[in-house]
Amino acid sequence: MRARFQMVRIGWQRVSFLWKASGKPGNTSLSLSHKSIKVSTNLDEDLLMFVALPFLIFYASFSLLLGIYDARTGLLPDRFTCPLLWGGLLYHQICLPERLPDALWGAIAGYGGFALIYWGYRLRYQKEGLGYGDVKYLAALGAWHCWETLPLLVFLAAMLACGRFGVALLVRGKSALINPLPFGPWLAVAGFITGWKVFFPDG
Incomplete structure (x- = not known):
């Protein structure tokens, strides 16, 4: 998706260059053509965002x-992870x-x-170290x-989970080892972070 944003950015730079060139004397027909290109580009971007917004x-x-x-x-639960997939x-x-x-990959x-x-x-420890819901998520x-x-x-999810576990260990001591730490919330946070960097690469 980052490559797509780069293509849009390059295309926009080309359109802007042609737009400036069209303002020179003797380029009236060129000006109309490039104005049409600019309007078409804006419409395509607006349509893509309109269609993508409900998905996001x-x-x-x-x-x-x-x-x-x-x-x-x-x-x-599968009733949440499967529709998301x-x-x-x-x-x-x-x-x-x-x-x-x-x-798909x-x-x-x-x-x-x-x-x-x-x-x-x-198989190694005869118990679950990771919930199967995390696999599907x-x-x-x-x-x-x-x-x-x-x-x-x-990596981000693991670092966030380790940080949370470290804080719990400092606050509650060994009692923090009794209850398993859910990994789903940290996958969600990491998903939002990486998604933000994809959609807003300059942010």
Whole structure:
């Protein structure tokens, strides 16, 4: 998605250059043509944002819901994670079709990566070290953020979770080791952070 913003930015710079050139004497027909290009570019951007906005609201709402639900119950239900995953793929199919393969591989990588951790830990220690809801949630995040963003997203979530655990350990001591720390809220926060950097790269 970052590449798409770069393409829009480069295209806008070219249109601006042609617009300035059209203001020179003798460039009347060129001026009309480039004004049409500028209007068309603005309409395309407005239409894309109009179509994408409901998807982004859907993503933000479900991620916030999953983060809060996991923090309160320790669960990430399929009735929330599955629609989020399919919503991410549908978003790319409609708004960014050239990125759909990356979104699909993001879902596969998210699910496969966390599933390996889940089963590896369970076979080694005979207990769960990671909830299977986290596996499905990362698959959904992969469908939205695409595969290349997942390493940064997981790293941020892990750092946030470690920071939260460190604070709990300092405050409550060894009693903090009794209750497992939900990972879903930190995946949600990391998703918002990486998503912000994608949509607002200069922010």
